[in-house]
Amino acid sequence: MTAAPIADVSYAQLLERARGLAVPGRRTILGITGAPGAGKSSLAERLVAELGPERAVLVPMDGFHLAESVLQDLGWRDRKGAVDTFDAGGYVALLRRIREQTAEGGEQVIYAPIFRRDLEEPIGSAIPVRREVPLVVTEGNYLLHDSDPWPRAREALDESWFLAPGEEQRLAWLIERHMRFGRSEDEARERSLGSDQRNAEVIAATAGRADLVLRLAVEEV
Numbered sequence: 001m002t003a004a005p006i007a008d009v010s011y012a013q014l015l016e017r018a019r020g021l022a023v024p025g026r027r028t029i030l031g032i033t034g035a036p037g038a039g040k041s042s043l044a045e046r047l048v049a050e051l052g053p054e055r056a057v058l059v060p061m062d063g064f065h066l067a068e069s070v071l072q073d074l075g076w077r078d079r080k081g082a083v084d085t086f087d088a089g090g091y092v093a094l095l096r097r098i099r100e101q102t103a104e105g106g107e108q109v110i111y112a113p114i115f116r117r118d119l120e121e122p123i124g125s126a127i128p129v130r131r132e133v134p135l136v137v138t139e140g141n142y143l144l145h146d147s148d149p150w151p152r153a154r155e156a157l158d159e160s161w162f163l164a165p166g167e168e169q170r171l172a173w174l175i176e177r178h179m180r181f182g183r184s185e186d187e188a189r190e191r192s193l194g195s196d197q198r199n200a201e202v203i204a205a206t207a208g209r210a211d212l213v214l215r216l217a218v219e220e221v
Contacts (some may be wrong), residue, residue: 030135031137033144037174061139068120114176160210
C-alpha cells in the first residue's frame with residue numbers, strides 16, 4: 001500500500017521504544033498513523049496501558065471529528081473521515097498546548113476530546129492530560145498530511161510511526177470494526193471499499209514523512 005520501506009517490528013520492540021520516550025520531567029509526543037483499519041488505536045491503547053497512567057496518556061486525533069450536525073449542514077456526511085472533515089486547527093492547537101504544558105507556568109491539566117464510535121460523535125473535555133505525565137501518544141489518519149495546517153501537527157511530534165499491515169488484513173480488520181459498531185456486513189464492506197479506501201490512498205502517500213514505517217505480526221496486534 002505504500003512505497004516506503006517497511007520494517008517488520010515486534011510489539012516488544014515498540015514497547016521498549018515507547019519506554020525510552022517516556023522520560024520523567026520531559027514532555028514527548030509520539031504519533032501513530034496509518035490507513036483506516038491499520039491497527040492504530042489498538043497499538044496505541046496497548047502501549048499506554050502497559051506504560052501506565054503515570055508515564056503515558058492517549059490523545060486520539062478522532063476527538064476532532066466535526067459533529068454530525070455540522071457535516072449534515074455542509075453536505076459532507078457521506079465524506080465523514082476525509083481530511084477536511086476534522087477540526088485540524090483545533091487539533092494542532094491542542095498539540096501545542098500539550099507540548100508547552102511542562103514549561104514553567106504550564107497548565108496542570110489539559111482536557112482533550114474523545115470520539116465515541118457508538119454515538120458517531122466527538123465528546124469534548126473527556127481525557128485529562130496531566131502535566132507530570134511524560135509521554136503523550138496521539139493516533140489518527142492524517143498526522144503526516146501535507147495540507148495546511150496538518151504539517152504543524154507533524155512539527156509537534158517528537159516521533160511518528162506509520163502502521164502498514166498487509167492490505168488484505170487491513171480490510172478484514174476494518175470490515176470487522178464497522179460490523180462491531182452496528183453496520184451489516186454489506187454496509188461494512190461498502191464503506192471499507194468506498195470512502196474509507198479513498199481516504200486510505202491519501203494516507204498511504206504520507207508514509208514517507210514517518211520516522212518508522214512498520215508491519216506488526218498479526219498475532220501481536
